Amino acid sequence: MTRRPIFNRRRFLGTAALGGAALASPAYLRRAYAQSGGEVNIWTYNNFVPEDFQKQFQDETGIKVNVRLVDDQGKQFNLLAAEQPNPTVDIMTVAGHRFLQFVDSDLLAPLDTDRLTNWGNINPTFSESDWATVRGNKWGAPILSGMEVLSYNTDYVSAEEAQTWDTLFSEQYSGQTAYIIQDMMSIVMLMMGYDGNMVEYLDDPDTAARIVEEAKQFLIEKKPLVRKYYDSGAEVQQMFVNQDIVLGHSWNGPAAALITDGFPLGMAIPQEGSYGFVYTFNIANNAPNMDNAYTFIDAVLASPEIGAAMTRASGFISTYKDASQHLNDLERKATSFPDEQLANLQFFRAEANELKYGLVDPAVEAIKAA
Template sequence: MKKIFCFALAIMMLSAFAACSNSSDGPAANGGNEVFADGDQYDQIGGELNILNWGEYIDPELITLFEEETGVKVNYVEMTSNEEMLIKLKSSDCVYDMCFPSEYIIEQLIASDLLLPLDMDKIPNVKNIMQDKLEITDSFDPGNKYSLPYMWGTVGILYNTTMVEEPVTSWGILWDEKYAGQIWMYDSVRDSIGITLKYLGYDLNTRNADEIAQARELLIAQKPLRKGFGTDNMRPSIVNGKAAMAVLYSGDAFVCMDENEDLAYAVPEEGSNVWFDNVVIPKSAKNIEAAHAFINFLNDGAIAARNTEYIYYSTPNQAAMDRLDEYFTGSETYNPPKEVLDRCTVFHDLGDFVSVYNEAWNAIKMK
């Protein structure tokens, strides 16, 4: 769901990996040099592992390390949307062994009987995943039977504190006329309509046509104030001071804040979306053993820490969090407090009612 705009992030420690990868003595004395948190070693599995994931959503050096440890050749294919992934997984000639869909798509995949139940005995590092995150993902995958959280975050407002003087506490600021021409909205039907529904006091998963109509009219009325609807193009715009605010995913906001110290991020008091990208194994997977091994690998504490430091999205892995420095753990953008999460909701599959959202979205974009 969440697509990364990386400005040059993590420091590569290949020499440390080379030195440690053959050790069976557990963690290195220096936590920064450890390869596996528990001295995990992987059997030579071989074969190929076909992965479908978002672009720039994993540290590529970790793929290399996994290949070296297991003898598996990883074929990494990037997708641009959940809908694209859904089409590929429903295809009769689907070739993927694992993928990383968002919550509402996982509900569709489960309903369509397209996923393989995970064998948790083959994923001992599941113990590292935070229980509170599993409780949230249980809402779209009961019992976390088919998926495990990979990355997560929120949707909020990234704003320039030199251009926005008042505290950003409400979505209503996106309709403030004094910021006309300085407001970016996210080019996504669920995100833009969802935050408008929250501003109006409604559920972002509503199936009430009248509530959708109210959100539609409010977004149409916003047009003179908008700089536009955007995705990747919003981020350099706000980093370079060309816009006052933008609706963004928390991970992208965190990267932007790293580039410009005048930027701040807020999740408005009306509430927002908390999203999850989970890892799943399609029923059509050919290398099921390698898929489970890779999921276990990603959930190793040291590996998960390396990964989140590279992509800047929030990890659900407590063993990784224990290895991160204050720059990550102390940031409410990266690590939002419970009171923020308590007012956030995951997106659920809308079924046939999604057509009502799409019709509203088409009307908004045509105005």
């Protein structure tokens, strides 16, 4: 296959930065929030707080926003648990399917939606779905949704090849692939015909352990083929841009950001299936700046333009009503999938998380050490 001229990494990084500022002109808050001062500390993923929104929020309210980037739910859980009962964080970003782990450990405060005047701006598909309510309480404000996809450089990998996860583990692309091991464990179980959520095995821990062991051995066997196990969306973006890899498992958000910048990338939900998830803004139990945390979350829910800015910056799909109306055609294309592929999608569930991650986390460490 003829090699395409190497994508200009400097150009990409520059235009990606500009992409975050593309919606700088709207007055997001429309001067609705009184000056209160102080600060709010947020742990979140890269680009989940648009820079221009952050600046407007700080100017409008006098509240300083301190953002600490995270790249892994497990690391965030461990850090928060270590800080209790006096956390340094006010708002964190928890995926809906990880709620129970945080709730059971008393790390989150129930969300008082009566304090959020803009709660109604969230699509009820997300705000009122069954996963969003745990033990009668809301625990987070849904902001972005996403899924695990097979991303591929369209100059080297065909759309047909991307219809199966088998391509990711093929000798043909040895040394040119990357994935997040923990996420791939669920997908490999699904490939094998098992329930990657492990809900089916709640009453049968021996079967659950056998299935995880089977998935672990598969990934150990395929370890010589992978170029790198990675952790963050920015990392996989850089590997694609530098042409270190030509395909890999990724979240759809980082992949969509490359697509909208013009990089030759495609995404697919393979025929074996995959999993979707929803990110939420959550308030820490004993948050040091509780009032400011509610002010920030209410502000970030204020308009569909903010949802569109978050989609544009992160590549994930906004949960806000009418946010897509503020995206251009290419941006909408990068955040949508054919119906036949969406039919392959399941959502992560939390009921069996204690069982699942009690088995999966040690398996991940074993794969790394193998």
